[in-house]
Each structure stands twice: as structure tokens, then as C-alpha cells.
Amino acid sequence: MVSPTTLAERLLDALHQTNSHDLPNQVLSLQSLINLLDMDEATRLDAVGREYLRRLRAVADKIEGQVSFLKAISSLARHVPKMSAIDLPDLFRELQAEARSVLETPLTWSVHLAVHTVKGDHDLLYPSLGDLLKAMVECVSPRTAKAVHIASSRAAERTVVEMAVSGLGLEKRAAIMGQRSEVQLARERLRLLGIDLHVGAARSDCLSVTLTFSPSDA
Numbered sequence: 001m002v003s004p005t006t007l008a009e010r011l012l013d014a015l016h017q018t019n020s021h022d023l024p025n026q027v028l029s030l031q032s033l034i035n036l037l038d039m040d041e042a043t044r045l046d047a048v049g050r051e052y053l054r055r056l057r058a059v060a061d062k063i064e065g066q067v068s069f070l071k072a073i074s075s076l077a078r079h080v081p082k083m084s085a086i087d088l089p090d091l092f093r094e095l096q097a098e099a100r101s102v103l104e105t106p107l108t109w110s111v112h113l114a115v116h117t118v119k120g121d122h123d124l125l126y127p128s129l130g131d132l133l134k135a136m137v138e139c140v141s142p143r144t145a146k147a148v149h150i151a152s153s154r155a156a157e158r159t160v161v162e163m164a165v166s167g168l169g170l171e172k173r174a175a176i177m178g179q180r181s182e183v184q185l186a187r188e189r190l191r192l193l194g195i196d197l198h199v200g201a202a203r204s205d206c207l208s209v210t211l212t213f214s215p216s217d218a
Contacts, residue, residue, distance in 0.1 A: 020071050020074055020075065023067045023070065023071070024067055024068075024071060027060065027063055027064050027067050030060050030063070031057075031060050031061075031064070034053070034056055034057050034060055037053060038053060038057075065181065066181065069181040069182075069184075069185060072185050073185065073188065076185075076188055076189060076192070079123075079124070079192065081120075081121040081124060081192050081193055082121050082123070083119050083120060083121060083193075084119065084120075084121070084122070085117050085118075085119055086117065086118050086119065086120050086122055086125060087116065087117055088113050088115065088116050088117065088118060088152055088161070089111075089113060089116060091122075091125070091126060091129070092109075092111055092113075092150055094126065095126070095129055095130060095133065096109055098130060099130075099133060102134075103133075103134065103137060103138075104142060104143050105137040105138065105142055105143060105144065105145070105146055106143075106145040106146075107137065107145070107146055107147070107148050108145070108146075108147045108148070109147075109148050109150070110147065110148070110149045110150065111150040111151075112149075112150070112151045112152075113150070113151070113152045114151070114152055114153045114154065115152040115153060115154055115159050115161075116152075118159050118161070118213055119213075120193050120195070120213075121192075121193060124189040124190070124192060124193055125189075125190070125193065125195075127186075127189065128185075128186035128189045128190050129163065129186075131182035131183065131185060131186045132163065132182075132183060132186050132197075132209045133148070133163065133165070134182060135177050135180050135182050135183050136163075136165040136177065136207050136209070137165055137167075139176070139177050139207065140167060141167070144167060145167075146165050146166060146167040147165070147166045147167070148163065148164070148165055149162075149163070149164040149165075149166065150162070150163055155212075157215045158212055158213055158214065158215055159212075159213040160210060160211070160212050160213075161210070161211040161213075162208055162209070162210045162211075163208065163209050163211075164206050164207065164208035164209075165206070165207050165208070166205055166206045167205060167206075167207075177199060177207065178199045183199065190211065193213075194213070194214035195211050195212065195213050195214070196211070196212040197209060197210070197211060198210040198212070
């Protein structure tokens with residue numbers, strides 16, 4: 001009898017071509033057509049027609065996000081982690097720099113690291129942190145300023161890294177955030193590294209994620 005895990009791996013492998021090439025190409029074609037409609041026909045559309053075009057673009061953008069998720073999951077199934085020492089201060093400086101360029105949300109940062117080094121695969125750990133941060137800061141009022149709090153510690157021979165974002169109403173979004181595709185993808189990346197991910201409300205008006213590294217990788 002084939003185990004569920006083996007079956008899932010076979011199904012992902014069989015869908016690799018579709019998820020990595022066929023679907024992304026179709027989405028690109030759809031978005032290109034929408035752009036042509038917008039450039040060539042928008043001025044001739046009435047208010048209702050422009051609203052339909054706006055809705056069509058919104059649907060295409062949502063499909064693009066879902067296809068990107070499927071592509072990443074398919075690629076993840078083939079990824080073999082390359083473990084090495086990762087410097088946490090450097091990692092979070094890199095994250096801050098990227099956040100300034102890709103997020104519209106104004107952020108202030110507070111970083112307190114009792115542990116400075118962990119073992120992992122940078123190509124899995126770093127994008128996971130980026131996806132988690134994006135999900136938290138955009139969960140409520142994406143353009144409203146928020147504060148990011150980073151901490152690392154040791155507990156029972158395991159390294160614990162917490163990333164929390166404070167902002168009005170965030171603690172009410174913990175359950176919903178856990179369902180976002182980028183959070184699910186981050187969870188699967190981290191699972192490959194033996195890292196447990198917990199999403200929750202750290203305190204009032206604060207949403208947090210906690211990464212607990214396995215003892216062998218701490």
C-alpha cells in the first residue's frame with residue numbers, strides 16, 4: 001500500500017510541468033490581454049465597462065497569486081536543503097532592506113538577539129521570513145505604520161526566534177493569517193528544515209510568529 005506522503009510526492013511531481021510552466025504562461029497571456037484591453041479600449045468604455053475591466057484584472061491578479069503558490073509548492077517538493085550556519089543579525093538586516101523596497105507599510109524595527117547563529121538553508125529560511133512579515137504587516141491597513149519586534153533566545157536546547165508586528169486590530173487576525181497561502185508556503189519550507197512555526201497573537205494589538213529550531217540545528 002502506498003503511503004499518503006509518497007502518493008502526495010508523486011502527484012506533485014506529476015504536476016510539476018503544469019504548475020511551473022503551463023499555468024504561469026496562461027496567466028501571463030491573460031494579463032497581457034487585459035493590459036491590451038486597458039490600453040486600447042478603456043477610453044471607449046462607460047463606467048460599467050471600466051468596472052468590469054477592474055474586476056477582471058483583480059481576478060487575474062488573484063489567480064496569479066494562486067498559481068505562484070502552486071509553482072512554489074511543486075518546486076519545494078524537489079528541493080534538497082543545503083544546511084549551513086546563518087548569521088541572524090545579517091539575516092534581519094537583509095530583511096529590513098528588502099522590506100523598505102517592496103512593502104508600502106512604514107515600519108520601525110526593534111531587534112534583540114540573544115542567539116546570533118542558527119543552522120538552516122538560507123534559500124528556505126529567508127523567503128519564509130519575508131512571506132511571514134508581509135502577511136503580518138498587510139493583514140490590517142497595509143499602508144498604516146507598524147512596529148516590528150525581533151528576538152531570539154534559547155529554550156530547552158532549542159533556538160527560538162520570534163517576529164512580532166504591533167498595530168491596531170492585528171491580534172484579531174491570527175486565525176485568518178494562518179490560512180494565507182504565503183504562510184502555508186512558509187510553514188512547508190520551514191518544515192523541511194525541522195523548524196516548527198507557530199502563528200498567534202503575542203499580546204493586545206500584536207501578531208507574532210515563532211520559529212523553533214530543532215536541537216540538532218540550533
